[in-house]
Amino acid sequence: MxxxxxNVIFSYLEDTPLNQAALRNVSLEIEDxxxxxxxxxxxxxxxTLIQHFNGLLKPSSGKxxxxxxxxxxxxTQLRLIRQxxxxxxxxxxxxxxxxxxxxxxxxxxRNSGLPDEDVVQRVREALAHVGLxxxxxxxxxxxELSGGQKRRVAxxxxxxxxxxxxxLDEPTAxxxxxxxxxxxxxxxxLHDEGGITVVLVTHSMEDVARLVDRxxxxxxxxxxxxxTPVEVFAxxxxxxxxxxxxxxxxxxxxxLKSHGLDVNTDILTVEEAEEEIIRVMGWQE
Amino acid sequence: xxxxxxxxxxQHIPGDSVIHRLDPRTKILSAMFLIVLLFVVKGFVxxxxxxxxxxxxxxxxxxxxxxVIRGLRPLMVILVLTLTLHLFMTEGRVIFQVWFLKVTWxxxxxxxxxxxxxxxxxxxxxxxxxxxxxxQLTDGIETLLKPGKKIGIPAxxxxxxxxxxLRFIPTLLEETEKxxxxxxxxxxxxxxxxxxxxxxxxIPLLVPLFVNAFRRAxxxxxxxxxxxxxxxxxxxxxxxxxxQRLDAVALGLVITFSVLVGxxx
Numbered sequence: 001m002x003x004x005x006x007n008v009i010f011s012y013l014e015d016t017p018l019n020q021a022a023l024r025n026v027s028l029e030i031e032d033x034x035x036x037x038x039x040x041x042x043x044x045x046x047x048t049l050i051q052h053f054n055g056l057l058k059p060s061s062g063k064x065x066x067x068x069x070x071x072x073x074x075x076t077q078l079r080l081i082r083q084x085x086x087x088x089x090x091x092x093x094x095x096x097x098x099x100x101x102x103x104x105x106x107x108x109x110r111n112s113g114l115p116d117e118d119v120v121q122r123v124r125e126a127l128a129h130v131g132l133x134x135x136x137x138x139x140x141x142x143x144e145l146s147g148g149q150k151r152r153v154a155x156x157x158x159x160x161x162x163x164x165x166x167x168l169d170e171p172t173a174x175x176x177x178x179x180x181x182x183x184x185x186x187x188x189x190l191h192d193e194g195g196i197t198v199v200l201v202t203h204s205m206e207d208v209a210r211l212v213d214r215x216x217x218x219x220x221x222x223x224x225x226x227x228t229p230v231e232v233f234a235x236x237x238x239x240x241x242x243x244x245x246x247x248x249x250x251x252x253x254x255x256l257k258s259h260g261l262d263v264n265t266d267i268l269t270v271e272e273a274e275e276e277i278i279r280v281m282g283w284q285e
Numbered sequence: 286x287x288x289x290x291x292x293x294x295x296q297h298i299p300g301d302s303v304i305h306r307l308d309p310r311t312k313i314l315s316a317m318f319l320i321v322l323l324f325v326v327k328g329f330v331x332x333x334x335x336x337x338x339x340x341x342x343x344x345x346x347x348x349x350x351x352x353v354i355r356g357l358r359p360l361m362v363i364l365v366l367t368l369t370l371h372l373f374m375t376e377g378r379v380i381f382q383v384w385f386l387k388v389t390w391x392x393x394x395x396x397x398x399x400x401x402x403x404x405x406x407x408x409x410x411x412x413x414x415x416x417x418x419x420x421q422l423t424d425g426i427e428t429l430l431k432p433g434k435k436i437g438i439p440a441x442x443x444x445x446x447x448x449x450x451l452r453f454i455p456t457l458l459e460e461t462e463k464x465x466x467x468x469x470x471x472x473x474x475x476x477x478x479x480x481x482x483x484x485x486x487x488i489p490l491l492v493p494l495f496v497n498a499f500r501r502a503x504x505x506x507x508x509x510x511x512x513x514x515x516x517x518x519x520x521x522x523x524x525x526x527x528x529q530r531l532d533a534v535a536l537g538l539v540i541t542f543s544v545l546v547g548x549x550x
Contacts, residue, residue, distance in 0.1 A: 097489045
């Protein structure tokens with residue numbers, strides 16, 4: 001399922017003196033099955049941008065198409081779009097409300113009018129995707145779970161809609177390293193095996209370097225850079241100007257190069273760096 | 286979802302006019318004099334004089350008239366209701382009669398008086414909130430209530446509660462908007478359906494809102510204690526309120542005006 005934005009401009013407080021453009025003329029196309037990373041400094045318009053993908057915000061001018069359907073038209077059924085484009089907000093556990101995990105995760109499917117047995121099936125499946133066991137959790141209160149589990153239950157609440165596009169706004173913020181790894185691995189699996197299009201908003205260069213096929217960098221409401229992680233991270237200086245950086249290991253390779261070592265700088269992970277240094281130095285293992 | 290951004294009640298407009306510079310206590314006391322005066326005055330001449338005085342104050346505050354008048358908009362319903370009730374419910378000389386509804390001279394006069402009284406009341410008190418920041422306002426209330434401590438009025442606690450409540454109104458509105466969006470992304474519908482269905486649809490909004498508010502209150506309490514907060518006892522102020530000559534003059538004027546207008550009209 002593809003998402004296409006054409007010349008989207010959006011401002012908050014449009015008809016007041018406090019008017020400020022949060023998006024300035026953004027055009028962008030996300031293809032079916034892509035894994036896109038979205039980065040940018042705080043206030044660059046990332047959160048505003050993703051809320052256009054499922055019609056939570058409507059552009060002040062410009063067009064948004066999801067699967068060819070124009071979201072800016074008045075009679076577009078946004079509820080149907082929102083079933084297909086799932087959105088996980090920052091700290092999604094702050095939106096839990098159900099008395100039981102089953103009730104909370106089943107909220108989305110019930111809203112689309114599915115019968116009970118289908119809802120249960122969806123919940124079971126969604127919990128499995130985030131590595132939780134349906135039988136042990138279904139009757140527990142979501143408020144009694146640990147922080148990491150709450151986060152997973154909240155993400156499952158979106159997955160239960162069986163979206164074909166999944167948008168996540170900093171899904172690992174505030175989790176411990178193990179929790180982060182696990183959640184990212186589960187998202188990766190959903191993309192690789194489930195064929196879901198994923199848009200991941202994050203501040204971690206390491207995460208995007210490892211996971212995504214394509215990286216979009218936002219600055220002051222516009223798209224500043226767009227390409228594969230290797231292409232984007234080649235613009236080290238530009239990224240630093242924006243107050244962003246590159247993965248530490250990539251920066252190390254640039255440092256080595258500037259000190260006269262003839263290494264390839266298209267390096268995103270420690271393993272790649274290891275091989276490259278061994279190759280350049282002519283060491284044998 | 287922009288509805289939350291248009292709340293203007295209790296709004297403060299920063300400035301450095303004479304009125305802005307007055308001590309909050311002066312302004313609070315003046316507002317109280319105004320309220321009492323409005324209930325003492327019996328005729329339209331008196332109201333006219335009060336309106337004139339108020340107009341001078343608004344002029345001196347250099348806040349645009351448009352903005353001051355806008356504050357009356359939420360009260361239109363109450364104004365219209367007051368006027369109609371008085372118009373039809375007062376016994377007296379009948380002007381005209383429709384079926385069993387009698388419009389009387391006395392009703393007309395009384396309705397207009399009540400309406401004027403309400404308008405002046407709102408304009409006067411909104412001058413207080415428009416020119417005084419919430420912090421100054423609570424500071425002023427705290428100092429004014431301090432003598433009441435002997436009879437058990439918790440002045441500092443009341444002021445602190447007001448400050449915190451005011452501080453968190455925008456935060457809670459923002460939070461509400463965020464949760465609404467998150468639940469809408471999961472197919473929640475807050476707009477359609479009958480009363481029962483709509484009430485039910487609020488559960489996914491209200492439960493997280495309350496949970497988060499309590500969590501936030503806990504955090505705030507801990508943060509305050511961590512910074513040594515132990516209640517009002519022995520707490521000093523960053524900005525001491527100062528009662529200046531300007532305040533004495535202003536308060537003197539207000540009192541003289543009130544006594545004269547109250548006594549003669």
